[in-house]
Amino acid sequence: MAQSSSVGPVGAAVGYRPSATLPFRAEFRRQASRRRTQLALGFMVLLPLIILIAFQFDSGGDDDNGRGEFASLVDLATSGGLNFTLFSIFVSSSFLLVVVVALFCGDTVASEASWGSLRYLLAVPVPRARLLTVKLVVALVYSALALVLLAGTALLAGTLRYGWSPLRSQVAAELAPGEGLVRLLAVLGYLAVILLVVAGLAFLLSVTTDAALGAVGGAVLLWILSSILDQITALGGLRAFLPTHYSSAWLGLLSTPVQTDDVVRGAISAIAYATLFWGLAFWRFTRKDVTS
């Protein structure tokens, strides 16, 4: 057996630096190797293609896509790549993306706890705040990746199939493709901000439970609860405090001129909630006894 290494500063082993533990790359690879990551990201690529194929079955003559100003998104979906992307985002924003973000952010700590590998990371020792930071950043990167994959695939497939046409919606006049792309990116950006609430909630649950399913499911359930409460107009002004209240404000980004009022308020709401949840998560995790 070889002679062990000599001693580094503050009594640490040679080569050990707290800030070098659990590098982002390492955590990124840890998560990338997981089947659920691959499946979730793969589905993000697959979904636009499935929608595309489904539109091929359009028999025509049936335009009963419901009423309201926004049913037009469905009708316009096949008018061009940008509109197809918009439609793909529209159908996935209310639930699918929520689940995916909750999966990435809710599973990350809880699953390590359930495997028992969390205590070995803490014994490395990876400082707890660093562990959380790295895990959170990587989870957010994967969430963003999912969003980008979904939009990117939809844009690519939609453009190949339906062409590079202006962005149309009945909310506003037609937008030139360049302008439309900018709007689309703004919509994606706003969605990403809104989903921070889910990310925050799922992450907070993730550090409080050892059951990954509990964290993911809990975050999705609370999101749904908030959406239901938001439908109850009797709550009046209280609804503005629900994290989901501004979740569809991105539609305002499609109008001309762009309506940013609700977008700004939604961003404030989402960032405030996310900060609160993440703050609680860090506060809790850096103090708790890890017994799993």
Place this chain on the structure above:
Amino acid sequence: MRSPLPVARIRRALAGRPRRLVAAVVVVVLVAAALVWAARPDRTGFRTESALVTVRSGPAGDQPVDLDTTLYLPDDASARHRVPAVLLAHGFGGTKESVRSDAEDLAARGYAVLTWTARGFGRSGGEIHLDSPDYEVRDAERLLDRLAARPDIRLDAAGDPRVGVVGGSYGGGLALLLAAQDRRVDAIVPMITWNDLSRAFLPESTGKGPTEGVFKKGWAGIFFGGGGNAGSGPAGLSGTAAAQPEGAPASAGAPSPQPGAGPGTGPGRAPAGAADPSCGRFAADVCAAYLRIATTGRADGPAVDLLRRSSPAGVLDRITAPTLLVQGEADTLFPLTEADANARGIAAAGTPVRVAWFTGGHDGGAGPTSDSDRVKFLTAQWLDHYVKGDGAAPGDSFTFSRIAGFDALDRGLVATGFRTADYPGVTGQVRREVTLAGPAQAVANPPNGNPAAISSVPFAGALGSLLDGVAGDIPGQHARFESEPLADPVDVVGAPTVRIRAASATGEAVLFVKLYDVDPQGGATLPDGLVAPVRLTGLPRTVEEARPVPVTLPAIVRRVEAGHRLRVVVATSDQAYATPAEPAVHTVALGDGPLVLPTVDATPIPTTATVWRWVLAGLLAAIAVGLVVVVLVARRRHRRQDSSIHPAYAGVPLAVRNLRKEYADGFVAVSDVDFEVRPGQVVGLLGPNGAGKTTTLRVLMGLTQPTAGEIYVFGHRLVPGSPVLSRIGALVEGPGFLPHLSGLENLRAYWRATGRPWADAHFDEALEIAGLGDSVHRRTKNYSHGMRQRLAIAQAMLGLPELLVLDEPTDGLDPPQIAEMRRVLQRYATDGRAVLVSSHLLAEVEQTCTHAVVVNKGRIVASGPVEEIVGESPSVLFDVSDPDAARGVLDRLAGVRVLPDGDGGLVVDTNGTARSEVVAELVRAGIGVDRVVPRRRLEDAFLALVGENSRGSGDR
């Protein structure tokens, strides 16, 4: 039960679970807050007095009429604190109830608000004279008298109350006429009302008078129906009005321009003697005039005179009360030009006038929230300054708004407000010219105006006219003239003008000129459904001979985007208007001039959105600052952390001092543990299940905070996350691997997480110890328990840490592997390294370890070198044929003592006496000795514990 036990238990529970207590308190507070919010009493702050009062009016002031009134009086109004008053008039077809919410808002602002149901409506008596100066206006004068007589209303002079008059539509007309007739009025806010009633109902856009006007039959019919027998209005109309999203009176808040609740909504009480079914509650002269106009589609002189009597147009120079004119853009009944005429007339007399346009109106209701908020603000500002005497002079800046699109959340319209210093009128500040093109076209006038184009539907709301885009021009009945796509956008604010030529065999034609905004896809939008009716006379037979006629199009506020075209349509029919019944064919062509679009240079009104933007920026900044502060504090705390080396333990791999761990529920897992692991030692932490071994190791690994005591690793104080932990390799509470990775990948992933150099890991040696062979490339989820255990030990040894801590390392291993593990551990504890092994198996500790620490129930019961503990103890186990006899023999031996232990055999403390001597003595006494087994100290200690009680100590 009076025993103190439950109390003590509760106290303990409360003390032991502060977190739950806090959570419970938070929940209770939240629920209570929600209940209080839900059950909070409605805002009052004022009281109401309803009364049916009789006033005398009419030309001679001697005709009594009953008026249904409600006075909203602020609670603090009294003779010593007199309050200013507001006379709040309702719209046509409404009652005092239509303006209740507005009245409540004003009352909350400190005004005494008098609302009443105008004569001819609801419970009030009398007939409808259309805001006649002799009737409705005089009624209102009498109401002013009543206000002046009250002890709690502020007076300017005896009999002259401090009063503002506010009203929309019919009520707005009353406000203007009252202010012209009665100098006691201090300020007025007429909304969406008329200047000249005859022009409003008989408009003509080339500048001809009402006798040449085109009858606005749609609106006229609705109003005539609304003033008829209560409840007998056109079916569904009252419903339409009530269902208007923006127009519902109750939803609109402070002085909101309301067209009225629509006909028939008031608590109907047909006045006694409403004999004529064709007139309903209309006064006979009004009714007769309407019947004449509606029959012919033309107004005669007396009818126009009657309507002009009810119009402010002729009396504007008598208005001295400062006037805030609020007019709706979505208003086909009283368009913006009516307010424009009022504004110019009043301003000419030197009276302060302010004009505001909003996106609602008789068609658009109260408009989007931002608009109704602006109107409320302007109204309150106006009244506060000119009636209450609060606040600075509002100034005379002109504000207007433009529909900006749909609200994504509320599914309503969104309006952007604009402001400019001076009121530019409807002709704009700057005029932009757009050239139209199109050949002369023949258009047919349909007989009896049917089928007719639909440009607007009264009360349908702005949404419909905006969304539907194409307003249904009938082929063959309209001519189109279009511009090229605009190079850049143009913001039209005001009334565009265009010149057309027309020819007809009949010599005259009624035409409707409209301006469409046509998007690049061909979708045409008629802004707010507004059309300009013209009646052309003396027309030549061919269009070549025709003279161009200037047509003033309706005033609009609209942004025409770049790339859009402008289209002027000249149609022969419109459902909202009465057209000649005779069929005819006219020819229409463009005149000699361009289309002139008025524009206004205005700046957007900052909204709360700007504030929110700052809030967002502030929030982000606060988060950034907060993060920096947290990081700095953490760094500082980290730097302050004791990094000194305790000199006494500098060379000691592990020193545990008075360790105590008490869990949140009060359970003491470790009460006082104190031991050392020195270089070269393999120390066994021995104890039964639940003795506190695992808790000790958890603290040692920084997973759990100790309640008291310290741990030193090479002299460094160990706390969770201490860097010195990097010199410890651990297996605690079983292996923990990523199930989807192979054994080797797991080890690599672990080492990657340490961030230490790859070469320091010594993978080969670790893998050799794991001894997994090719299985190291299989996924760990398929591993057996033993394989995982070996991989976990290998992981603990990665980097060859100076202290190896293994919790039950042989768990799951087979005997040869256990033997191998022993050798590995003994070999490992060389070169200054040390190993700490926890086990509940005596034999394992005995065979593997150099030193042992025996713990039970969280305390150390024995510790020292294994040889020392294991070494021969003075006690011996004797298996004898006759224990009782043997006991007697042994008791006689000096110093020898029989211990009260041993089943079947005798445990004897020989206390220095040689075993051979004791055996000889027994044999001598004739007792057969089967076995003599020397006892060892460790076993003694351990069995004493286990024998005592190995159950019920719980998991530690």
